[in-house]
Amino acid sequence: MGRIKILPEEIASKIAAGEVIQRPESVVKELIENSIDAGAKNITVILKDAGKALVQVIDDGCGMSEDDAVIAFERHATSKIETYEDLENIRTLGFRGEALASIAAVAQVEMKTRTQEDELATLVKIEGGKIIEISKTSHPIGTSIAVKNLFFNTPARRNFLKSNYTEFKHAYEAFIRFAIAYPEISFELISDDELISKFEATDFETRIKQIFGDEFFKTLIPVDEKTEYVSIYGFISKPEFSRKTKADQFIFLNRRYIINRSINHAVYNAYEHLIDKGNFPSFILMILIDPRHVDINVHPSKLEVKFDDEQGIYNFVRAVVKHSLSKFNLIPEIEIEPSGGIKLHPPSEIEEIKQKLINLTEPIKEKIQKEQQYSLEFLTSSFPEAMTAIQAKEDIKKVEKISQEIQSAISQSVEERGEEGISFMQIHNKYIIAQIKTGIMIIDQHVAHERILYERALDSLNSRSPFTQQLLFPQTIEVTPADMAVVKEIKEHLESLGFDLRIFGKSTIILYGVPPEVKQGSEKKIFLEIIELYRENSNAEPNLSVRENLAKAFACKTAIKAGDKLTPEEIQVLIDQLFLTRNPYVCPHGRPIIVKIPIEELDRKFGRI
Incomplete structure (x- = not known):
């Protein structure tokens, strides 16, 4: 036998x-x-x-x-x-x-x-x-x-x-x-x-309250988006309620509980720098898709699934979560304690603007950029939503248009502001202060400019259409073997940012042109600082992508520094550009850009209430 x-x-x-x-x-x-x-x-x-x-x-x-x-x-x-x-x-x-x-x-x-x-x-x-x-x-x-x-x-x-x-x-x-x-x-x-x-x-909403309680429900932000290919609804936690563990994270595909690292990462990535490193958001997401676009017959437990367009699902989830986060006020508030200390409060929800945005296309974006008369407070609450929605359209190609005309919202904001306009003041050549209807807004000029340059750098790296300012006299830079290895690795990306460079021998780089953001006379210094910071970021965050790492390093080293005096015109341009970014609340490293001191807090400090 x-x-x-x-x-x-x-x-x-x-x-x-x-x-x-x-x-x-x-x-x-x-x-x-x-x-x-x-x-x-x-x-x-x-x-x-x-x-x-x-x-x-x-x-x-x-x-x-x-x-x-x-x-x-x-x-x-x-x-x-x-x-x-x-x-x-x-x-x-x-x-x-x-x-x-x-x-x-x-x-x-x-x-x-x-x-x-x-x-x-x-x-x-x-x-x-x-x-x-x-x-x-x-x-x-x-x-x-x-x-x-x-x-x-x-x-x-x-x-x-x-x-x-x-x-x-x-x-x-x-x-x-x-x-x-x-x-x-x-x-x-x-x-x-x-x-x-x-x-x-x-x-569904009441069931979440039944299971997790009303207090937990108050920490959540609703998510809801429908397209012909895939739809999603559910809840995500506000950034300030992130946790040290991945508890209370639920993904359901056609109401079947699944485990999917790609979707988890898409949600986490959508929070960008809104949560501390090592923290994780809570979420309950229901994804609906035609069963013909997904394979659940992967494992007997039926917990793992395969999508026919994994990248498309990733982009969709990330864009929708970012869009949902943009509807809420992410600007921290300051409370002055009796001892004289300052306590930073987590963000509170924005009041929904009366007129939401529609037809978010490039022509309207240009129209927004030309508007100079609306109030700073309207910008703070509305533009993140507008810009994130534009990004969502780019990411998922077909996000449902959201309601009502933008011009009426702008007009209403202008009417509320009155004819006097908003004035800005720079203090200690470090912070910009502005009066708003609910109190005082304080902006850190360095991290504000860093956010602007970070997003601009990412756009250049993704589009590969750089703008280079040629140097009158090319500069020769001697680098260490370690730095040379980094330069060779990311040379193509440096060129996408606007650096025009040539490599000679084992340790020589000749710089012929730089991005326009690089301060004249500091080209060599800034270039070496970018390479050094890029290497540090790689060691600290091994999973950071090359583009994001380089964008962070570039923004940090070319941004306006604390101590740089700005003219009123420069301040106005900085503020306008900040609120045209997709995330004007935190810098690429997670530091807050804006804080508010409510008028009630000032009244309390001076004994008025």
């Missing part, structure tokens, strides 16, 4: 079960998916010993006939798909036909099920994959599946289960994910005869 043998069905079933059922959480997940696919409006989950002794799921779905109830425990038995074409257009949570067979192979299962047409329910008992009883019993319309003594016949697998606390935590998290995704269904969780959670059927 040969050495290769076909495994007995019993062993093959246990191996297959190991891929699908890993712990009580897997049982909870698979059974709730079946209940939802059956059209249930009420689902109850009962656990004993954290699911090790019992996992029972009771629903009021369509139920099964006796024939279906028996065959449902066979491997690859399913009502969800019939042909290969169905596999490419999956609209149900379950479809493999493996869950019940896998559960039955490693547990003692008792199922009661009844359809609306049947007077009596069907009772099926299975132990270790073998049917031991089929009979009739009483039971309301729907299905109840009790899974007892999980892994009773595979003690090695049972020994790998963690403590009751850990197993319950995993099961509870699975339960919560379904409760989030299906607010129209009533969910109930009972553990060791104690009611843990009960969520009545409601709408």
Whole structure:
């Protein structure tokens, strides 16, 4: 006889079960998916010993006939798909036909099920994959599946289960994910005869409040965008409520919970420098897409998916999250404490501007740039939204146009401002102060200019259409081997920024031209500083892209410095350019650009209130 043998069905079933059922959480997940696919409006989950002794799921779905109830425990038995074409257009949570067979192979299962047409329910008992009883019993319309003594016949697998606390935590998290995704269904969780959670059927927003509480909900920003290809809705946390862990991050694809690093990174990247390094935002995002554009048949757990346009989804999520963040005031406020100290408050929400922006195209952008008479406060609240929306259009190509004409908003702002205009004052050649309707606004001139140059540099690097100012006398620069290696690595990107340079030998660079932002007489110094800072950034942030790293270094070293005196005209140009950036609130390194002192705070300090 040969050495290769076909495994007995019993062993093959246990191996297959190991891929699908890993712990009580897997049982909870698979059974709730079946209940939802059956059209249930009420689902109850009962656990004993954290699911090790019992996992029972009771629903009021369509139920099964006796024939279906028996065959449902066979491997690859399913009502969800019939042909290969169905596999490419999956609209149900379950479809493999493996869950019940896998559960039955490693547990003692008792199922009661009844359809609306049947007077009596069907009772099926299975132990270790073998049917031991089929009979009739009483039971309301729907299905109840009790899974007892999980892994009773595979003690090695049972020994790998963690403590009751850990197993319950995993099961509870699975339960919560379904409760989030299906607010129209009533969910109930009972553990060791104690009611843990009960969520009545409601709408999506109320369900979030039911699960996480009103206080958590107040920290969230709504997200909502629809296109023909993909749509997204849900909530993201305000930047000041970011956390040190990745807790409370949920992504649902067609209401199926998934794990996707690309989407997670898109959300994180959208926050740019609004959150501290090492912190993470919370989010609950529901992504809707035609099933034909996504493959969920990647892994038995169905947690991993593949998109036919991964980059497009990444850009869409990033742009929409950035657009949602732009609707809220990200300018911190200052409170002067009795001791004389200054306390920086996190941002508060902006009042929604009465007239939102429409037809955000380049001609309108040019029109905005020509307007010189609207108030600084209107700029602060409105332009980030406008500019981010423009970026969103570029990123996802087709973001739905948002409402109403911009000119009426500008006119209204001009009317509120009056004829006197806004005056700016530079103090200590470092900060710019302006009076606004709600108090005083203070701008750090260096980081403001840094933000302007950073975005301008990114645009040049992305478009590769630099503007170079040729030097009257080319400058020769001697560099170290380490710096030369950096220059050779990023030479193409330096040229995209506007540097015209040639490399001679192992340590010589000749500079023929520089970007117009480089101060005359400082070309050599600034060039070397950019290379040095680029290298430092690479060591500190290894995952930073070449373009972003170079843009940061360029902006930092060419920006106006603290101590540089500015003329009134230069101040006005700086302010105008700042509020035309996509993110005028923080510099590329995360430092605030603007702070506000509310008039109420000044009144309080002087004893007026």
